[in-house]
Amino acid sequence: MISVIGAGAFGTALAISMARGGTPVTLWARDADHVARMQADRVNAARLPDMAFPEALRVTGDITDLPDGPALLSVPMQKLRQALIDAPALRDHPLVACCKGIELTTTKSPSQVIEEERPGAQIALLTGPSFAQDIARRLPTALTLACADDALGRDLQQRLTTANLRLYRTTDVTGAEIGGALKNVMAIACGAAIGAGLGESARAALMTRGYAEMQRMALALGARPETLAGLSGFGDLTLTCTSDLSRNYRFGRSIGQGDDFDPAITVEGAATARAVQAQAREMQIDMPITDAVVGLIGGDLKVPQVMDLLLSRPLKEE
Numbered sequence: 384m385i386s387v388i389g390a391g392a393f394g395t396a397l398a399i400s401m402a403r404g405g406t407p408v409t410l411w412a413r414d415a416d417h418v419a420r421m422q423a424d425r426v427n428a429a430r431l432p433d434m435a436f437p438e439a440l441r442v443t444g445d446i447t448d449l450p451d452g453p454a455l456l457s458v459p460m461q462k463l464r465q466a467l468i469d470a471p472a473l474r475d476h477p478l479v480a481c482c483k484g485i486e487l488t489t490t491k492s493p494s495q496v497i498e499e500e501r502p503g504a505q506i507a508l509l510t511g512p513s514f515a516q517d518i519a520r521r522l523p524t525a526l527t528l529a530c531a532d533d534a535l536g537r538d539l540q541q542r543l544t545t546a547n548l549r550l551y552r553t554t555d556v557t558g559a560e561i562g563g564a565l566k567n568v569m570a571i572a573c574g575a576a577i578g579a580g581l582g583e584s585a586r587a588a589l590m591t592r593g594y595a596e597m598q599r600m601a602l603a604l605g606a607r608p609e610t611l612a613g614l615s616g617f618g619d620l621t622l623t624c625t626s627d628l629s630r631n632y633r634f635g636r637s638i639g640q641g642d643d644f645d646p647a648i649t650v651e652g653a654a655t656a657r658a659v660q661a662q663a664r665e666m667q668i669d670m671p672i673t674d675a676v677v678g679l680i681g682g683d684l685k686v687p688q689v690m691d692l693l694l695s696r697p698l699k700e701e
């Protein structure tokens with residue numbers, strides 16, 4: 384039995400994929416109207432229209448109505464702490480963070496926020512390259528299941544793998560979290576470059592130097608380099624920086640084109656860029672692309688200024 388907390392695009396896609404194999408899945412949403420509509424229509428029309436719920440998927444708005452077994456926390460990173468505060472019934476479940484980012488107010492990662500709110504809980508992270516639409520459409524996807532406790536990680540890997548969702552395991556939670564958080568920042572940078580007409584070569588340079596920033600921060604925090612080279616780092620960076628399906632990439636592109644962007648759309652990289660910048664400054668780590676993204680989002684910098692700043696940095700070894 385599996386619970387999914389948050390009926391956004393990702394939570395709904397995971398619930399559909401896991402229930403298709405016959406595993407009983409309970410999808411919890413906080414909005415009563417949304418719950419009633421999903422129960423009546425057996426579809427999440429707001430996020431994944433046309434993706435019918437399998438029989439084994441049950442929708443509830445009652446947080447005390449969750450079965451035993453792992454709970455997948457599928458809410459935006461900046462809402463994770465509040466979701467845990469609002470869900471005191473979630474206590475003995477293994478908690479699997481499904482969000483990508485760093486908390487702006489504390490510079491904590493998903494697992495650190497969960498540990499603060501539920502000291503001693505069994506904690507894991509599900510991350511990696513996957514669009515909700517692809518998972519729900521049964522297209523093949525491969526993700527990282529990160530868990531410091533290898534025995535728990537093995538158990539969750541077995542329970543959460545589905546016919547189209549293949550999970551690879553790691554105990555390097557820090558590496559997986561930093562990869563997932565920072566790839567969104569780099570996707571905003573790439574979107575801005577493409578939106579401003581700077582071309583594919585500029586995007587490749589930003590992805591590669593962005594990857595160097597991801598590594599610099601992750602290794603300083605004790606992560607393993609091979610984690611950054613895996614699905615949660617390189618894999619997700621590639622997907623997010625090159626696909627129109629990515630909201631972070633599209634947000635960046637709107638900045639590059641000087642267009643407005645719907646503030647209701649979840650763009651994890653925006654708050655995370657500011658959180659990472661603060662953390663990097665404290666740790667004295669050089670993160671020029673992250674700095675540029677913060678400047679672009681705040682309106683302090685325009686794309687041509689950013690390019691001048693990045694291109695005029697002192698020449699150095701790769």
Ligand SMILES: NC(=O)C1=CN([C@@H]2O[C@H](COP(=O)(O)OP(=O)(O)OC[C@H]3O[C@@H](n4cnc5c(N)ncnc54)[C@H](O)[C@@H]3O)[C@@H](O)[C@H]2O)C=CC1
Binds near residue numbers: 391459481515649
């Ligand atoms: N959409 C995608 O393709 C993927 C998303 N993710 C990650 O999943 C996380 C969630 O993203 P999406 O589902 O796409 O966002 P979304 O915007 O589609 O949905 C977010 C959901 O969280 C709910 N929510 C917000 N605050 C809450 C709270 N305090 N308590 C309970 N529920 C709350 C909202 O009502 C909404 O249903 C993000 O960190 C994202 O990076 C990861 C992989 C793929």
Ligand SMILES: O=C(CO)COP(=O)(O)O
Binds near residue numbers: 512623
């Ligand atoms: O994390 C994702 C793909 O792995 C989804 O990316 P966006 O949040 O940019 O849409």
